[in-house]
Amino acid sequence: MPKDPDYFRGKTIVITGAASGIGRAAALIFAREGANVLCADINGEGAARAAGEVDEAGGCGESVRVDVTSRRSVEAMVDRAKDRFGRIDFQFNSAGGAIRRSEFLEIDDDLWDRTYGLNVKGVFYCMQAVLPEMLKNGKGVIVNMASMAHKRGGPGVDIHYASAKGSVVTMTLGVAREFAARGIRCLSISPGPVDTPFQSILPPELRERSRDNVPMKRFGRPEEIGEMVLFMCSDACEFMTADTVFISGGGGFR
Numbered sequence: 001m002p003k004d005p006d007y008f009r010g011k012t013i014v015i016t017g018a019a020s021g022i023g024r025a026a027a028l029i030f031a032r033e034g035a036n037v038l039c040a041d042i043n044g045e046g047a048a049r050a051a052g053e054v055d056e057a058g059g060c061g062e063s064v065r066v067d068v069t070s071r072r073s074v075e076a077m078v079d080r081a082k083d084r085f086g087r088i089d090f091q092f093n094s095a096g097g098a099i100r101r102s103e104f105l106e107i108d109d110d111l112w113d114r115t116y117g118l119n120v121k122g123v124f125y126c127m128q129a130v131l132p133e134m135l136k137n138g139k140g141v142i143v144n145m146a147s148m149a150h151k152r153g154g155p156g157v158d159i160h161y162a163s164a165k166g167s168v169v170t171m172t173l174g175v176a177r178e179f180a181a182r183g184i185r186c187l188s189i190s191p192g193p194v195d196t197p198f199q200s201i202l203p204p205e206l207r208e209r210s211r212d213n214v215p216m217k218r219f220g221r222p223e224e225i226g227e228m229v230l231f232m233c234s235d236a237c238e239f240m241t242a243d244t245v246f247i248s249g250g251g252g253f254r
Helices: 021-032 043-056 071-085 110-135 158-184 204-214 224-232
Strands: 011-014 036-041 061-064 090-093 138-144 184-191 244-247
Touching: 011 021, 011 071, 011 110, 021 036, 021 043, 021 224, 036 043, 036 071, 043 061, 043 204, 061 071, 061 138, 090 110, 090 184, 090 224, 110 138, 110 158, 110 184, 138 158, 158 244, 184 224, 224 244
Parallel strands: 011 036, 011 090, 036 061, 090 138, 138 184, 184 244
Antiparallel strands: none
């Protein structure tokens, strides 16, 4: 929670991947605090539903369809937020995914390029689009979605995804250190398995194995990640930048 109960009231966050899962949960948590929330997703209808839920939860919602692999689409997303709310205070880059599971020797150029396009280029475009606005304001917080996969390497199922998320952690560190003296904080979150559509598509045996590797013997909840995003953006977390925070129930390292 922020030190100032009204800290988020009237401030604006842009959230990608907001139609479902962690992105949607974060949108509703910021709405609870009275924030303006731009819900962005490649699923435009889902983003619009999330924006409506933001309104119902006490915030001010707006939606936009965005393809984070397109620089032009991302720039239009940022322009929509500025036009609608006047400024951007926070950005949560939640959009991402493994595209599909694959053993290492079966990863082809298309899967590799699409995985890096969504997870790495998407974060790169979003940060490049929003940073000039935050620098103009003299402050801002960016939170990027990484993964515990970058600590494990993803053997047998998603080395391509683990590698991409490792790139997100590195890029976050670099941006944080480059702009720290100019009022910008940049952080990443590395969750373990979370109960989202990303997990639900796993084969039952892989899903069970993933849960068993967590000492708490359960998946995380999207809201538990969203609350961390809120804390990272808040006035209770002003000395934290460049780090990735692990939220894993004690697991994810095997």
